[in-house]
Amino acid sequence: MKINILKFRKISWRITFTYAVVFSAVVILLNFLVLYGVRFYLRQQAITQVDSIGKNIEGKILGVGDEQKDIYDKELVNDSVINSDINIKIADSSGKILNNSKNFNPQVSIKANPNNVMVVENEEKHLIVKNFVISDNGKIIGYVQVAKNMNREYSFLKLLFIVLLVADAIGMITSVITGFSISQKILKPIKEITNTAKRITATDLNVKINVGEVDDELSNLAKTFNEMIERLKISxxxxxxFVSDASHExxxxxxxINGYINLIDRWGKNDKEVLQESIVAIKNEVKYMTELVERLLFLARGDSGVIKLQKEVVNLNQLVEEIVKEGKLVAPNRNWSYNLKGRIDxxxxxxxxxxxLRAIIDNSxxxxxxxxxxxxxVEKHLDKVKIVVKDNGIGIPREEIGKIFDRFYRVDKVRSKTTGxxxxxxxIVKWIVEAHNGEILVESELGKGTEVSVLLPM
Incomplete structure (x- = not known):
């Protein structure tokens, strides 16, 4: 049966469930290893004990060492039986039982599978049995069977299993409680972020998350969220x-226009001068609004990513010459010059x-x-192209230079209005430069002029 933890909708329960499952799996594995290890150890101890008793009896019969006893001697069995868990049988060469401790009956032939350990297990008993062949100079003189009753050890294993099972149950319950507690503690900052996000509106972006003193992943998340809120606030x-300035403009x-329409309505029908003045003024204002709307739409499309650059090889020499010609036509009473150092594409x-270029020149x-x-x-500057437009106009105050690229910002609002x-x-200039991965720099001194430098990758 497959369990899908995604069915738990809350992350806290997913963490708790995962923690409990992993903990339980580890505990069960450890318990299995403990049970198997203890069982293996007890069995090896029993085999060692059986082997030791059998070899000891074999040595006495064969006269190995200081002590020698006859195979028919009953004391041979009595001296070797340590406790009631040990049963010893001694038989002659024909397999006839000569001596038996009769603590229990293994029900295994004394001649069966000689010199090999046998395990006898059923619902009633668990035995380790080993048959020894007693031979002297290649002649079999008898058999010894040593059996170890493992019921006491298996009772201990059952008790150990029950104890470990209870410990597992307690551990699982503890793991669920601990996992839930840990998940609540871990998710507390996330809940705070969620509650903070719910309180955020377009009119109220002053809410902040308490970061805390610990520098961990959650505090970094809180910092990132606060930084995002700050960026949203600025945006x-x-x-x-922008909307307010556009509305004002x-x-x-x-x-x-409304004023001149009223003027025409009152006196323009009969006064040609008033009519002509009103028409010229309305045309100028309509032209101004048209240019304003076009520029607003350009910036809006730029911000939304609608404008796609149609890149091609552009001859800057030809472009500058064309711009200068246009400038001379528009402002013939300015002194125009340009420096082009070789062909630059x-x-x-x-x-x-x-x-x-038109926008920069228009400002100049x-x-x-x-x-x-x-x-x-225009000149090559390392792996870039540097375009510089320099004039000796009225200049820009030092404290105003950093603001001139802001939308609707004017250094001299009265003069800007009269100049259109x-x-x-x-x-728009800044957007175009940045869209081409370039940069723009402005140096200016009040009363002496302005220098605008544009650096663009080739």
């Missing part, structure tokens, strides 16, 4: 902040590489005054 906070242009998503254009310079350089910035451009 939820960022998500809430969309609310402003919608309010502007990279295995990357060409579309995203172009989007990344927005925050570099007319007449300022923007330089792009949404605060998502550099967040």
């Amino acid at each position: 939820f906070e960022k998500q809430n902040q 969309l609310r402003t242009p919608l309010s502007v 990279i295995f990357a998503d060409g579309r995203l590489m172009k989007q990344m 254009i927005k925050f570099t005054q007319e007449g300022g310079t923007i330089n792009i350089s 910035g949404s605060g998502l451009g550099l967040s």
